[in-house]
Amino acid sequence: MNIGEAARLSGLSAKMIRHYETQGLVASRRLENGYRDYAAPDIAVLRFIRHARDLAFPLEDVRRLLALWRDRNRASADVRRIALDHVAALEAKAEAMQRMAHSLRHLAAHCHGDGRPDCPILEELERQA
The missing domain is CATH 1.10.1660.10 (Multidrug-efflux Transporter Regulator; Chain: A; Domain 2)
Known part of the structure; x- marks a missing residue:
């Protein structure tokens, strides 16, 4: 096809x-x-x-999983290890994203959101530059 x-x-x-x-x-x-x-x-x-x-x-893990999928003599422990390592990486990313969301929520709460030019969000971004 x-x-x-x-x-x-x-x-x-x-x-x-x-x-x-x-x-x-x-x-x-x-x-x-x-x-x-x-x-x-x-x-x-x-x-x-x-x-x-x-x-x-990630692609490298996909490559490893494909190799294990094709290998009928594989050890399921190898597959499990890849999966659990990926879970740990996902959880670490989720925690980092939660910290970012918390920081942004805090900054947004301190922004007046009106017609004034001063903005703590932009000030924080400038400080980190």
């Missing part, structure tokens, strides 16, 4: 499929006319990648 059909079936855009191909995550065969050709197993790989990316796994 062509890249358009692969995109439709996998839920990815053709552009992302090309990107994942250049990253070595998926391979396509080339027809005589140079068009990419995908088979059902390729769609399964593309769906796997899409699901992993939906969970915000």
Whole structure:
């Protein structure tokens, strides 16, 4: 099937499929006319990648998970380790975002939000520059 059909079936855009191909995550065969050709197993790989990316796994982790998925002799502990490391990274990002939101909420609470030019939000941004 062509890249358009692969995109439709996998839920990815053709552009992302090309990107994942250049990253070595998926391979396509080339027809005589140079068009990419995908088979059902390729769609399964593309769906796997899409699901992993939906969970915000970085590309290097997707690469590792794909290798483990393809390895029927894998240890589930290896998969679990990748997943839990990713959970820890997500939780750290969430905490950092909560701190940012708290800071912005504090600054916004001290901004009069009227026609005056003084603004603690801009003053804080200037101080951090």
